[in-house]
């Protein structure tokens with residue numbers, strides 16, 4: 001299948017933002033390798049994207065398995081002779097007070113949200129550096145740009161992804177490789193229902209979170225590809241973000257009050273002994 005058509009790999013591509021990214025990439029005539037641990041959802045998306053023409057293939061991939069990530073990226077590169085885009089997007093959410101968390105909780109989220117992104121970036125970057133082009137897009141979060149009380153592990157993984165990706169953005173440019181991080185805020189996906197909730201009433205927490213204005217995954221996908229096109233280092237589609245940043249810098253007490261509110265709302269969902 002070697003040719004001129006662009007090729008993308010999307011991890012966590014069977015649901016939410018990843019799924020919308022796959023559809024948007026196909027709309028831009030990119031052939032998409034959908035990867036996920038959700039086999040049925042991945043196959044359904046593959047069938048949907050292939051209705052009009054051959055546009056996509058689903059392959060099972062758990063991003064915590066470094067060897068399998070390496071094999072998949074290498075195989076795609078050998079078959080297509082190119083790798084234009086790699087979206088390291090798979091991720092999970094985790095809520096909980098730090099004092100309720102175990103080391104296993106930390107390992108579980110770091111394995112997916114951080115190691116999964118590191119494996120993809122490390123392997124995809126070598127290939128893109130060799131071919132002299134390509135774009136890696138790592139999904140972080142607005143929680144990777146500031147504090148996120150009662151989600152500190154999630155926030156820690158996303159800060160690490162932002163640090164890795166923004167640093168590589170500049171390191172890679174001399175080799176023709178582009179690198180961006182996507183930092184969404186609230187997007188209407190199953191991530192809230194599927195989150196790991198540690199001593200937190202998940203449905204109450206989800207109810208609270210869903211009171212926020214949610215963006216559709218389709219809108220995020222469109223904004224992301226625009227950011228990719230412009231090679232934006234941090235794609236942060238948060239409405240009013242700059243205004244909020246300025247206000248919080250001028251009035252730090254405003255930011256503090258906001259963080260206290262986040263703690264209060266999260267604690268109302270805590271399951272006490």
Ligand SMILES: NC(=O)c1ccc[n+]([C@@H]2O[C@H](COP(=O)([O-])OP(=O)(O)OC[C@H]3O[C@@H](n4cnc5c(N)ncnc54)[C@H](O)[C@@H]3O)[C@@H](O)[C@H]2O)c1
Nearest residue numbers: 012015016017037062063090091141184186187189190191
């Ligand atoms: N939805 C939001 O509001 C929001 C906000 C900021 C950041 N994000 C980030 O966006 C990314 C996508 O999340 P989403 O909201 O679309 O959620 P989602 O739950 O709809 O999609 C996440 C996908 O990742 C997959 N996944 C989980 N563990 C995996 C593993 N070990 N290997 C491979 N795939 C795995 C899931 O099966 C799922 O299909 C995540 O990194 C998330 O942290 C989401």
